[in-house]
Amino acid sequence: MTHFVGMHEDEVLGKAYDNRLLGRFIGYLRPYRWLAFWSLLLLPLIAAARLAQPYILKVAIDNHIVAGRMEGLPQLSGYFFSLILAEALLTYLEIYLLQLMGQKVMFDLRMELFAHIQKLSTSYLDRTPVGGLVTRVTSDVEVLGEMFAAGIISIVGDILVLVGIVCVMLWMNVKLSLVTFAVLPVLVYIVFAFRSRMRKAFREVRARLSTLNSFLAENIGGMAIVQLFNQQEKERQRFRQLNASYRDANLPVITWDASLFAVVETLSSVAIGLIIWYGGGEIVRGALTFGALVAFIQYIEKFFSPIRDLSAKYSIMQGAMAGLERIFLLLDTEKNEDKRESGQSPLNPPFAKGGEGGFKENFAPFETIEFREVWFAYQNDEYVLKGFNLMLCRGEKVALVGETGGGKTTVTRLLSRFYDVQRGSILLDGTDIRQIPLPLLRRRIGVVLQEPFLFTGTIEYNVCLGDEFARQRVEQAAAIVGADRFIRNQRNGFQEEVRERGSNFSVGERQLLSFARAVAFNTEILVLDEATSSVDTASERLIQEGLRGLLAGRTSLVVAHRLSTIQDADRIVVIHRGEKCEEGSHRELMAKGGLYYKLYQLQFKD
C-alpha cells in the first residue's frame, strides 16, 4: 500500500531555485510593461512637483516676506497650490497604475496556478493536502500584492537616485565621500547576512501557513468525527502547535527587519558623525571650507533617504520572493509530464476548449477495450493489479466482483486513465489509451464513483456540470435513476441549492444524483462503481429497470458487492488480490462452484 507523504511539499525549499526567480517573475510583468513604463515615468514628475514646493516657499520668503512685499504672494500661493494639486493627481495615478499592474499579474498567476492544478495527476493530488493548494492560490499570491502596494517600481527610482547622489558626492569631495562610504560595508554585510536568513525564515513562514491551512481544512471536514469522539481538546492542541510554530516563524523576521531599518538609521547618523569628526579636522587644518562641509552633510542625508526606502521594502521583497518560489514550484510540478493531460494535443482540436456539446461528438464507436497483462501499483512496487486481463466488447455488460480491497475500483480508474499502468497496456480498439488524447478517451466514459461527490450549486448543475448538452437531459436522467421523486419534493425542484459536498442531501440521494450525472452525459461506456450501494432495494429495482433500456447497445463495467444487481451481466469477472481468478456468466460461475459461488451462497443464505 501507500506511504502518504503528507506535507512533503511544504518542506523548505532548496537554494538553487533562487536566481532564476526574479527573471521569471519579470516575464509576468511583460504584458503590462506599458503600465510599468507610465508609472516609472510618473516618478520623476512627482519628485519634481514635490521638490519645487520648498523652492517656491523659499522664493516667497526671500523675495516677498523678508522684503515686506505682499503683492505677488497670492500668485506664488497659486503656483504652490497647483504644484500640490499636481503632486496629488500624479500620485493618485501612480498608485492606481501600480496596483492595476500588481492585481493583473496576481490574477494571471492565479489563473495559471488554477489551470495547472487541473492538469496535476491524480496521484499527485492523492498525496497533496487540499489546504496546501488553497494556500498557494490565495495567500501565496496575496503576498505579491504587498510588494506592489509597497511600490516595487519605486525601487528602480531609488536606485537611480542613489547612483546620481553617489556621483555628485564623489564629484564634490572624494575624501569625504570615501569617509561616508566607510559605513557601507557594515550595511552590505548586514543585508547579505540577513538575506539568506530572511529568505529562509520567510520560506518557513509560508510553509507553516500552508501546513496550518491543511490541518484546518481537514479539521473542518472531519469536525463531526472530532466531536463524536470528543477529541476537541486534542485537536486544539495540534492546532495550537501549528499556530504557535507559524507565529514563531514570523518573529525573527520582524526582528531582522527592525534591525535592518534601525541599522540604516544609525549608519546615516554615524556617517554624519564621522564627517563632523574628519571634516572638522580638515577645516581646522584649513583643507576644507565650512560651506562645503555643510553642503556635504545635506548630501549624506539625501544619500541615505533612498537607502532607507530600499531597506523598508527589503523584507517585503523577501517575503514576496518566498511566495513566488512556492508558486513557481507548483507550476513546475509535473510540467514535463504527459502533455495530453491538458487536452491540447493536436489530435483533438474540437475539444481544446472543453466545450459544450460534449459527449455527443461522433467518434467512431469502439469495438473492444482490452486490459492486457496490466500491472499497476499506486506506490513503488506494491502492485495492486498483477497481470490483470480483461476484454470488454461493445454492447457488453461486464461485472467486476471480489473481496474488498481487491482492486476493482483501481481497474475502473485505470480505464479512465486517472493513473497510468506500469506494465502491460490498456487498448481501445488495439490502440494504447496512452496514445489517445485524454478528453477523447474520457468523453466516451460516464463514471459513477464509489464515493459520490456533489458540488456547491444547484441540483441541475450537479447533474450536468454546466455542460449544455447534458443540461437538456437532466430531467430524463433523473427519471431514469429514480431521483426525480425526491427532487420534486424539494422546494425549488431542480434549482434546489446543493451545499458543500452535498451536505444537505442524504447519502443515497447523493448517489442517485451522481448516477444521474453519468446518465445525463450519455456516453458509450458506463462505469458503475458500487453505484447503488447506498440505496434501498425498491429504488435499486427502479434503477435497474430504468437502466435496462439505457444500457442496451451500451457497454458497461459494473462493480458491485450486491450480487443481485449483476446477475444479468454478460460476463462476471472475479478479482482476487489484483488478479482475475474467475470469469464467466452467472450460471457458468455458479456451476463452477468457485469463489463466486461461495460469495453468492453467503449473500443469499437465510
Add this chain to the structure above:
Amino acid sequence: MTIREYSNLYEYIRNCRTRYLLGSLFLLGANGFALLIPWLLKLAVEGLKNPAPGGHAPGYYAAWIIVAALAHGLVRVYSRTFILHAGRRIEYEIREDLHAKLQSLDLPYFAMGRTGDILSRFSNDLANVRMLLGFGFLNIINTAIIYLAALSLMVRISPALTLYAAIPYPFMILLVKRVSHSIFHNSKMAQEELSRLSSQVEENVSAAVVVKAYCREDAQTEAFRGIGTSYLYYSMKMANLRGILIPFMALVGGVGTMIVLLAGGSRVITGELTLGDFVAFNGYLVMLIWPTVVLGWILNLLQRGAASMARLNALLDAKATVREPSDPVKMEKISGRIEFRNLSFSYNGTPLLQGIDLQIGIGTRVGIVGPVGSGKTTLVRLIARLYPVGDGELFIDGVDINRISLQKLRDAIGYVPQESFLFSRTVAENIAFGRAGATLQEIEGAARLACLDGDVAGFPNGYKTVVGERGVTLSGGQKQRTAIARALIKNPAILILDDPLSAVDAGTEEAILQGFSRYYGDRTVVIVSHRISALRDCNLIVVLDEGRISERGTHLELLEIGGLYAAMYREQQLREEIAGY
C-alpha cells in the same frame, strides 16, 4: 461601524498591553533621538563656524552623535519588535480563539459553511487585522507623537497661525468619512471574493476526479476566472480609494502650508510675527506632511481591518444550537436505554421526522430500514445529538438528552457514520482516534473485529501506513472498516452503525457480522441498513418512511404484517430465486 467591529479586539490588546506600552515608550525615545541628533549636529556646525576658545573639538560632537546614533538604533529595534511582535501574538491568540470556536460549533453550522471560506477567514482576514495591530499601531503611535510634538511647538509660536493651518482638516474629515464607508464596503466585498476563490480551489481539488472524469477542467477554470475577475474588480476599487485618500492627505498638508504662507507672510510683513518664528513654524508644518499621509494609510488600514474583523466576528459570534447544558444531570455511567417520545425534527422548516415514539432497552439491537431520504441518518444523528433535539423528546437512561453533558453522552456512543471520514494520519492513529493511549493489541483487536487486519497486513507499513486526506488512499471498504474499528475500540454502551457494510463484499460482511454478534454483549445497538442481511442479529426492526415509523417488530412479525419490510425482504429473496434457477 468601525468601532463596533473592533470591540472584540479590546481584550486581546489589553492582554498585550505591556508590549504595546513598552513599544510606545521606545518609540517615544526613538523620536527623541531623532530630534537629538540634528540638535547635536547644529551644535557641532556652530562650533565649527565660530570656534570658541574653550569650545569642544569636532571629535567631541562626532563622538556624541555616534553614541546617540547607536542608542537610537537600539531603541528603534525595540520599539518595532515590541509592537510588531504584539501584533503577531494577538494574531495567534485570535486564531486560537477562532479555532476553539470552530470546535464548539455544531453540525448545522458546518453543513452550511464552506470550508474554503473559513480557511480564508483564518488566513487572509486575520492578516488584515494583524496588519492593523502591528504596523497600524506602530504608525498610529508614531503619528500621534509627531503630531503632538509639532502641534505643541506650533501653538507656542502662534496659536492663531496654528488655527489657520488647521483650516483644511475639517474638509479632510468630511472626505475621510465618505471614503471610509466605501473602503469598508469594498474591502468586505473583496474579502468575500477571496473567500470564494479559496472555496473554488478547495472544491475543485477535492473533486478532481469528477472534474477529470467529465472533462470539466476548462469549465472549472472559466468559473474560477469569473470569481478572479470580480476579486480584481473589488481590489481595484480599493486601489482607487487608497489612491484618492493618500494623495488627498498630502494635499491637505500642502494647503495648510499655503494658508500659513499667506496668513503668516502678511503677519511677518506687518510685524506681528518674527521671520524666525515664521520659518520655524513652516518647518514644523513640513514635518507634519508625512505623518498626514501616513494618517491616510492608517485610515485605509483601519477600515480594511474593520471589514475583516467583521468577518471574523461573524465566526466568533456564531452560536451553536447544540450546546452543553447549563445544569447537566449527574450520571454515573450511561447504560444505553434510549427513548424517543413523540420526537419531531426538521432541518429547515419542513418537518422531516414526525411523531417518533420508540423505546430501546439496554442491550436491544434495533435495525432501521427505509427508503432513501426517509430520515434514518437523521434519526441516529439525534441520538448523538449532532443536531438539536427538542426538550422532552429524546431520553437516554431516562434523562432528557439536552440535560446530559455532551462529552458524557458522546463518550458513551460509538458511531460509524454513513460516509467514512478518516484523517491523514496513520491507520493506527485513525483507529485509536477516540481512545488516546490505546495499545497496539487493542488496535489490532478492533481491526480484527472489523476484518481490517488482513488488509493492514498487506500494507508494507502495516498500522503505520499514513492514509491520504479523508482516507483517499484506501479502498472504499477499507475506509469503512477503519471507521468501524474506530467506533468499536471505544467500547461504547451505545453503538450506532449507519449503513456500516455498504461497501464490503458478502464474505467480509459475514465475517464482520459474526464478529459483531460476539462483540454486542449488552450494548445497545442501532443499525441502519439497506440490506436486510445486516440486521439478522436485531431483536427489533423499525421501518422509517417519510420521517415516520411505519412498521416495527421482529423480523418475523414484520413479515407477517406484510408491509414495506416484507416487500423489501421478498424482493431480496426474489432476486435469489431468479438467479438461482
